Amino acid sequence: MNNRLLAAVIILIVVLLGVGTYVYSGAMDGKEVLVVATTTSLEDTGLLEEIEAAFEAKYPNIDMQVISGGTGIAIEYGKNGDVDIILVHDKTREEELIEDGIGTKRNPFAYNYFYIVGPSSDPAGIKGMDASEAFEKIQEEGEKDPEAVEFISRGDDSGTHSREKKIWKAAGLDYNNTVQNAPWYVESGKGMGDTLTIADEKQAYTISDSGTFLAFKDKISLEALITESPDLLNVYSAIPMNPDKVPTTNNDAANKLVEFLLSSEGQKIIAEFGVEEYGQNLFTALNGGPEPTALFSSFLVGQSELAA
Amino acid sequence: MLSPVIDGIYQAINLIITLDPEMVEITLRTLYISLSSTLVATLIGVPLGGLIHFKAFKGKRGLINMIQTLYSVPTVLVGLFVFLLLSRSGIFGGFNLLFTPTGMVIGQSVLILPLLVGFTINSLSGVQKNIEDLALSLGASDFQTIYTIMKEARYALIGAIILGFGRAISEVGVALLIGGNIRGFTRVITTTISLETSKGNIALSIALGIILLVIALIINLILNYIQEK
Known part of the structure; x- marks a missing residue:
């Protein structure tokens, strides 16, 4: 029995090393990691999955890792330095974060x-x-x-x-x-x-x-x-963490994500997302326009036209 | 409301037959993390339990009570505790282990370690005292005596390992807090079930639940095979 147990433990270790290498290699492979904390709505609707795919296709060297939670926990991750960028929707707390120097800039990229x-x-x-x-x-x-x-x-x-x-x-x-x-x-x-x-x-x-x-x-x-x-009105913005406050943060990749979200390519994904599946867009792209302050839902019509 | 269940069973069979790549990936990752943590916890917990059992020291009863209390520690509490240690602002922040599979292995190991230590002590205590006396009277060295007792206790020990693995693979608190449920990197079966349920995909959640139970069955069969002579 003892030999068998020993053999089983050895086999187990070998298998785990193998699987472990597999688990890591797929994701890492010498890539740099960009850790993103997001509010649940961007993840649960499936928008971020599309953005991730397009972003990683554009920057094959970056592995974007998404952690979904409420705005509260996302901000907490950011303060701890556990994520490189947060995608949230709470203007008051976002502005506090910038004031405290933890985030660099509010970058509104979509609203609904x-x-x-x-x-x-x-x-x-x-x-x-x-x-x-x-x-x-x-x-x-x-x-x-x-x-x-x-x-x-x-x-x-x-x-x-x-x-x-x-x-x-x-x-x-x-x-x-x-x-x-x-x-x-x-x-x-x-x-x-x-x-x-x-x-x-x-x-x-x-x-x-x-x-x-x-x-x-x-x-x-x-x-x-x-x-x-x-x-x-519900505005989503991206806030990269401040490298002065969080030295380990991957600010370069975070800025690339902001740039991508605000680019015409990123804005197009946002504007068109959900049109096919739900018959209308779930988020409205800003398309370089100013951050909306107080608007009415008539935007839905205009946006669908634009997406079509 | 049986239709989601039937739907789920149908979908589970479908996912397994077609070897859905995402399902395979999540299943392999789940196995890797839970088996690794069971292995780590066993390699630490069994010798530690043996040490506590064979050594007489002051406060032994109290220590065992404390270990047994930790059987029921909530998984999210362990998750939070390990999260605070691994966070970049925590003591071990420099290792960048938060939101990684390795971090999850550490968390789950911490979670099930008390189980393995406690059940090792229990199973060793279960071995009759006269076996120890017999071994000693036959001129066995200390090491040989301990070996004989361990051998007698093996059924109970394997039971403890199965229990530890069961707690590791079924928990969601540590996996969610330490892993962060990152698609393609730290997403395991339980966190996927939790996510898909909140997205309203009940059938997929049930399918994944069935897969988890099948894995548990296979692991138990293998361990039972090992413990048979």
């Missing part, structure tokens, strides 16, 4: 909108309102009947969650005391896809970036009730 979604029966009757009015109404109706009107929050410090908190504030509600502990308010603590699924199961309201919602539309019965509201 947050949608307030809910059951098609719309028990709180929010359709047609603007975002903060709708939140106020959800709170009112939720207090009256928490069984019928519920709101599911990401509750994960992501960019979407941080926007949600801003809207509660704009609605004149105290998030920490009035909203967070309310019986009609549920924190999922999960990504956008999971949160949409939970909201669908519970037939509740939630706020979602339009990209993830459109990618999920066929899997759930929820409806986008509010899509045109100035405070629902």
Whole structure:
């Protein structure tokens, strides 16, 4: 038995060395590594996979490695120096990051909108309102009947969650005391896809970036009730980490990714992404234009035309 | 709601028959990481457990209690702990091990080490005292005595290794926090299941779950074969 055990251990070690070499060789192979932390919406919709493929085709010497999480955790990775560049959507925190010298520059490369979604029966009757009015109404109706009107929050410090908190504030509600502990308010603590699924199961309201919602539309019965509201604009930007603060960062490759995202090639991928599969684009390219500040959803029409 | 399950089984069979390249890659990586961590934890844990069992020292009971408590340490807690060590701002940050398969092996080894140490101690304690006496009375050296006892305990030891491997391959906390679920580099079966579920691809998740169970079955069969005389 002992010989057999010994033989098994030796075989195991040899196999592991072999497989290990295989596992590493595919990815490394003398390439330089660019570690990207991204908000879940860019990854879950599949956009980043396309960008990665095109970027790596253009720069065969760079291996782009994508870690998907909320904006909160992406920023944390950046602060620790564990990633070279972050793709996030929370302007306030992004500007803080630049001010602290951790990131070099905000590079807006795409935008879409947050949608307030809910059951098609719309028990709180929010359709047609603007975002903060709708939140106020959800709170009112939720207090009256928490069984019928519920709101599911990401509750994960992501960019979407941080926007949600801003809207509660704009609605004149105290998030920490009035909203967070309310019986009609549920924190999922999960990504956008999971949160949409939970909201669908519970037939509740939630706020979602339009990209993830459109990618999920066929899997759930929820409806986008509010899509045109100035405070629902959602801008994605790329921020390379500052080599002065994080000496190990691969700033060169990070800048190449920014350049690629803003190039006409990168912008075209963004503008066309999802048109074939979902019938409309999930993200709007900036095409060298200025960062939008307060717009309306009419952009969807223009963009589809452009993509077609 | 059975249709996703049936769909999943169908898709699993399809993925296996067609040897889907991404599935093969993820499966190989999963095996590499979990087997490596089981090997590392075994090579450290079994001798360490033997040492604790055969040596008499103060606080031994307390140490064993602590090791046993660590059986139930949450995987995400180990993940977080190792994350903080491997992060570039952490103690071992200079090695650049965060978000790499090697980092995941370290994390999973830490996770299952207490299991292997504890179960080694248990299985050695399970060997009857009279075997030790017999070996000694037959003039065996210390080394020969320990060897004899280890041999008697081998079934329980292999059980411990199977358990350790099972915990390593099935966990998601360490894999997600240390690996980062990078496509083509650190993505393993459990993190893929988690991701695909959040993308709404239930059938693919079930398919991958079935593949994971098949792997576990094969590994168990191999280990059972080894322990048979």
